[in-house]
Amino acid sequence: MAVYFNEISMHSIKGRPSYHDITDEIKKKIEESSITNGCIVITSAHTTCSLYFDECMHDRNFWGDEYLQVDINEAMEKIAPTMKTENQYHSPGPEHIKFGLSLGTKEYPSEKWTMLNTDAHIRSSIFGSPSLTFIVKDKKIQMGSLGKVYFVDWDQLRERDRTIQVMIMGEQVVL
Structure with missing residues (x-):
């Protein structure tokens, strides 16, 4: 059995949830690997992000979000409204703010407002879905013709560089 590791890099936006169709990048990683049959695992370690599998809805709004993504945002806004002020939620508390401020770097300094992302x-x-797993058969991901893999960053406070880990395991073709 062979194992292939790689990454997909994303840059999120601020001001609204940031959706990314990563289907083509995943297909490229399968092609780059020497694995013909097996499985692919896609995962994100970011605690304010999700991976999900859904049908492409084609129609988009002014911002470029598919209508289903707009519907998801509207449903999530009812469940967990966007955090607009401190104390809107119980978190972050003073201990977490103290910890978060200690993580800052010169390039990315921590400020209290950056922790007002409880909604995310x-x-x-x-x-859910910090990871997804699909079958790979004959170097093709098994997901149907309309299926797409999406990455969403729920944190609306600032732009971020995000990383998605890819691992493909299975039979290696030796030519």
Whole structure:
């Protein structure tokens, strides 16, 4: 059995949840690997992000979001409203703010306002899916013709560089 590791890099936006169709990048990683039959695992370690599998809805709004993504945002806004002020939710508390401020770097300094993303944590927890697994057969991901793999960053406070880990395991073709 062979194992192939790689990454997909994303840059999220601020001001609204950031959706990314990563289907083509995943297909490229399968092609780059020497694995013909097996499985692919896609995962994100970011606590305010989700991976999900759904049908492409084609129609898009002004911002480029598919209508289903707009519907998801509207449903999530009812469940976990966007955090607009401190104390809107119980978290973050003073200990977490102290810890978060200690993590800052010169390039990315931590400020208290950057921790006002409790809504993103709740949405990620509800939406789930820090990882997805698919079957790979004859170097093709088995997902149907309309299926797409999406990455969403629920944290609306600032732009971020995000990383998605890819691992493909299975039979290796030796030519």
